[in-house]
Amino acid sequence: MQNRKGFPEKLHSVREVVEEVLKASTLRIGEEEVTVGIEAIGRIASRDVKARIDIPSFDRTLLDGYAARSEDIVYASPESPVSLRLVPKNLGKIGPGECIELNTGEPVPLGADVLVPYEYTSRHGGIVYVYRSFPSGYGVGLRGEDVQRGEIIIHKGERIRPWHMALVSSQGIPSIHVYKKIRAAVFSTGEEILEPGEPYVEGKLYDSTRRLVLAQLHEMGLDVTDAGLLGDDEDEIYSKFKELLENYDIVFSIGGTSMGRRDYTVKALKRLKPDPFYHGFAIKPGRPGAIGVVNGKIVMALSGFPVAALAELELVFKPIIERLYGTRLGYPRVKAKLVKRIPSQPGILELYRVRVWVEDDNYLVEPLRLTGSGVLSTLIRGNGLLRIPEDSTGYEVGDEVWVEILDPQKITGS
Amino acid sequence: MQNRKGFPEKLHSVREVVEEVLKASTLRIGEEEVTVGIEAIGRIASRDVKARIDIPSFDRTLLDGYAARSEDIVYASPESPVSLRLVPKNLGKIGPGECIELNTGEPVPLGADVLVPYEYTSRHGGIVYVYRSFPSGYGVGLRGEDVQRGEIIIHKGERIRPWHMALVSSQGIPSIHVYKKIRAAVFSTGEEILEPGEPYVEGKLYDSTRRLVLAQLHEMGLDVTDAGLLGDDEDEIYSKFKELLENYDIVFSIGGTSMGRRDYTVKALKRLKPDPFYHGFAIKPGRPGAIGVVNGKIVMALSGFPVAALAELELVFKPIIERLYGTRLGYPRVKAKLVKRIPSQPGILELYRVRVWVEDDNYLVEPLRLTGSGVLSTLIRGNGLLRIPEDSTGYEVGDEVWVEILDPQKITGS
Numbered sequence: 145m146q147n148r149k150g151f152p153e154k155l156h157s158v159r160e161v162v163e164e165v166l167k168a169s170t171l172r173i174g175e176e177e178v179t180v181g182i183e184a185i186g187r188i189a190s191r192d193v194k195a196r197i198d199i200p201s202f203d204r205t206l207l208d209g210y211a212a213r214s215e216d217i218v219y220a221s222p223e224s225p226v227s228l229r230l231v232p233k234n235l236g237k238i239g240p241g242e243c244i245e246l247n248t249g250e251p252v253p254l255g256a257d258v259l260v261p262y263e264y265t266s267r268h269g270g271i272v273y274v275y276r277s278f279p280s281g282y283g284v285g286l287r288g289e290d291v292q293r294g295e296i297i298i299h300k301g302e303r304i305r306p307w308h309m310a311l312v313s314s315q316g317i318p319s320i321h322v323y324k325k326i327r328a329a330v331f332s333t334g335e336e337i338l339e340p341g342e343p344y345v346e347g348k349l350y351d352s353t354r355r356l357v358l359a360q361l362h363e364m365g366l367d368v369t370d371a372g373l374l375g376d377d378e379d380e381i382y383s384k385f386k387e388l389l390e391n392y393d394i395v396f397s398i399g400g401t402s403m404g405r406r407d408y409t410v411k412a413l414k415r416l417k418p419d420p421f422y423h424g425f426a427i428k429p430g431r432p433g434a435i436g437v438v439n440g441k442i443v444m445a446l447s448g449f450p451v452a453a454l455a456e457l458e459l460v461f462k463p464i465i466e467r468l469y470g471t472r473l474g475y476p477r478v479k480a481k482l483v484k485r486i487p488s489q490p491g492i493l494e495l496y497r498v499r500v501w502v503e504d505d506n507y508l509v510e511p512l513r514l515t516g517s518g519v520l521s522t523l524i525r526g527n528g529l530l531r532i533p534e535d536s537t538g539y540e541v542g543d544e545v546w547v548e549i550l551d552p553q554k555i556t557g558s
Numbered sequence: 559m560q561n562r563k564g565f566p567e568k569l570h571s572v573r574e575v576v577e578e579v580l581k582a583s584t585l586r587i588g589e590e591e592v593t594v595g596i597e598a599i600g601r602i603a604s605r606d607v608k609a610r611i612d613i614p615s616f617d618r619t620l621l622d623g624y625a626a627r628s629e630d631i632v633y634a635s636p637e638s639p640v641s642l643r644l645v646p647k648n649l650g651k652i653g654p655g656e657c658i659e660l661n662t663g664e665p666v667p668l669g670a671d672v673l674v675p676y677e678y679t680s681r682h683g684g685i686v687y688v689y690r691s692f693p694s695g696y697g698v699g700l701r702g703e704d705v706q707r708g709e710i711i712i713h714k715g716e717r718i719r720p721w722h723m724a725l726v727s728s729q730g731i732p733s734i735h736v737y738k739k740i741r742a743a744v745f746s747t748g749e750e751i752l753e754p755g756e757p758y759v760e761g762k763l764y765d766s767t768r769r770l771v772l773a774q775l776h777e778m779g780l781d782v783t784d785a786g787l788l789g790d791d792e793d794e795i796y797s798k799f800k801e802l803l804e805n806y807d808i809v810f811s812i813g814g815t816s817m818g819r820r821d822y823t824v825k826a827l828k829r830l831k832p833d834p835f836y837h838g839f840a841i842k843p844g845r846p847g848a849i850g851v852v853n854g855k856i857v858m859a860l861s862g863f864p865v866a867a868l869a870e871l872e873l874v875f876k877p878i879i880e881r882l883y884g885t886r887l888g889y890p891r892v893k894a895k896l897v898k899r900i901p902s903q904p905g906i907l908e909l910y911r912v913r914v915w916v917e918d919d920n921y922l923v924e925p926l927r928l929t930g931s932g933v934l935s936t937l938i939r940g941n942g943l944l945r946i947p948e949d950s951t952g953y954e955v956g957d958e959v960w961v962e963i964l965d966p967q968k969i970t971g972s
Contacts, residue, residue, distance in 0.1 A: 201758075249750075307964075340727045340732040344615075349615065350729065352723075355723040358596060359595070406661070474966055479919075524721060
């Protein structure tokens with residue numbers, strides 16, 4: 145739980161935190177080979193994948209008709225068609241005055257440089273009459289015109305999408321290299337927390353933040369482990385941190401980050417002698433979070449409030465993971481017109497949960513309240529995120545702002 | 559392989575195809591219960607989920623300070639502070655002239671209606687001096703203010719995202735109902751096709767479409783099975799269709815859809831006596847596709863070309879699956895300015911693969927070539943889709959158009 149007096153005195157800029165944590169971290173992401181198929185979707189390429197063969201791999205026809213020599217039909221016209229002798233396809237080559245009948249996608253025979261479409265021909269027995277001339281190369285797809293051997297078809301750091309499957313498999317490549325998933329463990333703390341399924345106890349509350357954090361880290365491409373719920377005991381939390389750090393790349397705690405009497409998680413984390421160590425981020429929400437590096441591994445203490453924890457992940461952790469994987473995990477952005485003023489405190493990076501909708505063929509955006517109560521409900525009422533940079537004092541009604549879309553399904557009016 | 563002469567004579571509108579297929583289909587999507595956690599992410603809710611408890615579940619403090627009665631401090635001012643007697647928290651109630659010290663998030667004691675922040679108090683032993691008046695309700699979050707019991711927190715048909723986890727688990731709900739995944743099998747046909755990993759043979763080509771289709775259906779939320787590669791034999795294809803229809807909800811074939819000599823897949827499909835049956839869609843690319851209903855199940859014959867098959871899935875199949883699941887599977891849309899003219903044939907729904915980027919703080923969009931060669935490469939060069947409706951004759955340079963974003967990671971300049 146955070147409180148007014150409970151904010152850390154000194155707030156650290158995201159830039160500083162990200163740089164220093166990355167500098168001290170010795171995490172090296174391994175790679176593994178996955179079969180080209182569904183299991184590769186969503187993974188991040190750890191190497192460039194280059195085309196092995198030209199596509200098309202031979203000069204091929206783009207139409208159905210007759211392969212011919214353009215020089216033979218230069219003077220062809222409706223009035224004086226040129227007659228060509230049809231030779232069998234399996235010859236694989238034509239000489240002067242000859243042609244071969246072909247379907248789309250077949251290899252162009254030796255000697256031919258043009259594909260005459262059926263529409264401009266007529267046929268009488270073994271003779272084909274051509275009624276028009278065509279420039280050399282007409283109706284022919286050249287070898288390598290689509291994809292050239294050696295060309296990069298997946299770049300290192302790209303997230304694999306369905307269409308990458310088409311490209312890679314068209315090259316005959318059966319498997320690709322992707323980064324191993326970073327292994328993260330998440331535990332939460334708090335005597336007042338109940339687990340879903342447990343009977344309700346007046347005055348307590350059910351966990352929401354841990355399940356949110358696990359789901360969000362999973363969407364960022366991490367291999368997450370739910371390490372359960374602890375009480376408020378500093379020693380117990382310290383032991384849990386130590387234990388998890390032996391088996392995971394990154395360890396997250398939830399809750400107990402406020403300054404003062406209730407910062408048991410931060411105190412436990414400090415006993416691990418993290419270097420560097422930051423408690424207090426220049427972000428809103430999410431100020432009370434902490435992060436440190438212990439034996440080269442990253443340990444992060446997230447706020448107990450779901451919206452604050454989400455902001456700590458989005459604003460502080462995501463840039464770190466993006467740098468580790470050499471990729472971007474951003475949401476698609478749209479430009480939208482603000483219907484409500486948003487004041488902002490300079491020096492603080494703010495993250496607003498917003499509602500975006502389409503009206504009169506344009507995007508409009510409304511910030512949702514993030515403080516006080518009405519916190520959980522903003523998670524489902526909102527469908528986007530608005531970042532207000534450190535140097536901004538906010539935006540006025542009517543300003544056009546860039547908004548990240550979290551949930552395209554929930555955009556009404558479109 | 560499709561060809562100019564190979565297009566079906568009559569093209570069926572997407573609207574007609576979707577309506578008639580849904581009318582004849584007897585597919586009923588079952589539901590299953592999943593634990594609130596990572597396995598629920600991406601699934602589609604099959605029932606509304608309602609809040610069981612109010613959040614907050616009690617009137618709680620929003621600040622650290624002293625719970626008091628607003629009527630006691632009406633005349634408090636810096637010049638004449640009101641003195642209140644501090645009573646122990648575990649009493650759970652206050653009487654006139656009393657107060658209780660509380661942290662943020664704690665239950666408001668009986669009798670108290672205001673939380674006086676520390677900043678406006680001073681304390682001397684068991685006496686708290688209050689220097690300002692506060693209206694009733696100040697610093698107090700009312701029960702149900704965030705989420706009200708009975709409120710819908712997940713709507714039937716919604717795709718489960720991480721933040722839904724927070725809401726559902728805050729309600730103590732351990733599991734939710736989601737639609738079962740539709741089970742689809744996909745096979746491809748073509749003597750000329752090689753499987754990745756096989757040695758290359760001159761004049762043949764490696765499969766790209768089947769792996770693309772499997773990946774795309776997986777992203778649409780289907781449970782897909784790779785049913786392999788067949789030759790061009792109509793009997794063999796017919797048997798495969800029959801066999802797969804016994805075990806799967808939906809069966810897809812790839813290739814052999816052109817009219818004429820090479821429509822062996824369509825001929826095999828017809829022998830199953832589908833009703834209704836459509837061969838030829840009023841879309842571009844993807845005209846030669848076919849779809850039918852056999853024993854209430856859906857059978858779809860996709861084109862062999864990857865870009866055509868993708869359009870058939872996007873324009874014809876996706877609306878069907880959206881209706882079956884009662885959901886929307888759309889990509890996020892942005893408005894972008896066209897840098898190149900796009901002519902379009904009226905009566906045909908066209909799908910262009912496009913490249914979208916940000917320049918001077920605005921989205922620009924360029925259509926990529928979809929016909930002739932340069933087909934596979936447009937899959938990775940593009941990052942968006944542009945739909946041109948049936949009634950449009952296309953767009954001019956400078957027109958603002960709505961573009962669907964496939965790959966936010968690939969938008970440069972943003």
